Amino acid sequence: MALANESAVSSHSKVNDEDFGRTLPFFGDRIRSVGIRLPKPIGISLFTHQQEDLMNLSDFKVDGESVGDLLPDGASQTVNTTSIIAVRGDVWLLPFWGFNAMIGKAITTSDISIGVNDLLNDNIAKLELNGMATTSTITSIGTTLAYGHKQFFTTIDAQYVSTAVSGVGVDLDALVVTPLVGFNIGDSGWKVVVGGQYQDYQRQLKGQLADIRFSAKQTSSRWSTMVGMQKEFSDNWEASLMAQSGKTREGVTFMLGKRF
Template identity: 30%
Template sequence: MSLFVAPQTFGQDSFFPIWGDEAEKRGYTLPKPYGFSLSYMDMSNPITVNSINLTGHPVLEALDVDAKQADFSGSNITLRGDVWIFPFLNVYGILGYTQGTSKAKINSVSCDSSGFGILDSNRYLCSLIDRLGDNLPDNTMFELDMDGGTYGVGTTLAGGVGNWFALVDMNYTYTSISAIDGNIKTFVAAPRVGHRWEYDGGRELRVFVGAMYQDVQQYLSGDLKSLGLPSALDKIIDELAPDGKFEVSQSSDEKWNGVVGFQYAFNRDWEVLAEAGFGPRETLFFAASRRF
């Protein structure tokens, strides 16, 4: 999330932002150049399951699992450090931790027995699975826990006329999953427009609306037993392939959602921000910032 224009003018005593003196001579007000913020985000997002591959046994490798949609819910807490390089350009780094869960309903399971010989016992097991795979219990799901460290970089382009402002915030983050082998790669671009009100003592309120584009790519792998399958299926896996593995590729289903929020500056040093996202992807975002 970006930081907008600050409420008071100051004599520049730092190398950054470059061209800061020139901007102030033209009547622009600038924020202090350096900042740290602590933020929390809660998110719920539909996910498309692109592929599910199973290994560890010939029958597993012949399976086709129909589970096209998943629901991701999670949260993250991040620490961000930033600097205004130019009056209109901010760059920042992100370090944090993400907790999330992806749940997908398994609609059916089919098995291609054509690759097994007529006398191969795997052929009959595969045929049996194929016959039973359309009658799975309604609660047959696979669940993935996706907790891990997150880090990334980003930039903000900002400008304004009078008390109106506009900005575009872009960042790329990488989350390394700790419980299973995998990662989450996320690119976010968020344009916003808003209005600001100044008050005595350097206080300032900014209200904004906008949109968020989010492209999420998830690559996950691990033991079949870590999928959170029903106990009956776990028993079958224990007998069939105790060392069975899975590979899952998922991506964000809906890339755009709307956002609305506000930012309140207590003075030139401290400010808080709250934002809500609405649409297919729902988000809540809170941040507290300190500038130097």
């Protein structure tokens, strides 16, 4: 009886699942044959992200020489507000394993507070540099693992992100890991998602202005909590809206894409 029912489900899936027989994801037909509908394997989307970070600055060096006597540790920080717009592509190679890549532009506005030793009065003077704007090119590559059971699902996404800041010779690398759990709301196409995000930035900020080389160590909280909604529309369109909040970070991400 079990084999008969399994055969009936498989036959029904072949009739109703238009992706039956597609090459990607590999071994996808084994999943489809038991009545599980997989997402289209290839996606392209518009990615937008707004984020505000508080970063502490320390270990200042100019041309390789420490200037800690002038710029003491623990007295300087920057608040960076970043807007990103990018194009993201992804492909599921296996039903549970996919890869993605992204390229885009970022505009960052920085409010910098530099603590300077006032040697005459034996205190710390503040040098405020507000509204400093930079433009960056952002590229990333990543991988995603996914698992679902009934109405529940979980994903973990890992990204290597490279940022090239124009005009100041600064290149930054980051590892971004996003574990999420979600719930499908019936057959509505809506999903509720909660989880967290780990952002491990390159801690040593290096750059060059004219002939002067500079560096500083930057630190911030690495984890933030995430919550959001995802929606699948007709014709394989999809959208997601995610908000994140952490000790030193606030952000919101919106994606709109289509699967093929």
